Amino acid sequence: MPLMIRFMLTRLATGFAIGCAVGFVVWQNGFLSSSYTAGELENCLAQGLFIYFFASTISMGYLATALLLESE
Template sequence: MPRLIRFMLTRLATGFAIGCVVGFLVWPNDALTSGAMSGRVENYIAQGLFIYLFASTISMGYLATALLLEAE
């Protein structure tokens, strides 16, 4: 595998993992523990989409920052 592709895939995967963790921590977890909202599929879909969108944004920012710092 060429070095640039390996570089991009590792940076995207690392950024996505960081974004998933941060997105899960940012999501208001107390909203899902109330009796009226727990167990509804819509809430889990919303949480999954929020975490995915947060993680994809962080991964692109992580890749852009890594490319900027490595291009010396």
């Protein structure tokens, strides 16, 4: 695999993992209300979409920062 593709996939995957963890923590600490019911489909879908969009944003930022700081 060419080095640039490996570099990009590694940084995207790392950023996505960081974003998933942070998105989960933000959802659990910031968006729960007293009327939250854990089994509703809408709540599970909303949480999954929030974590996915948060993680995809963080992964693109992580890749852009890594490309900016890479000096070869």
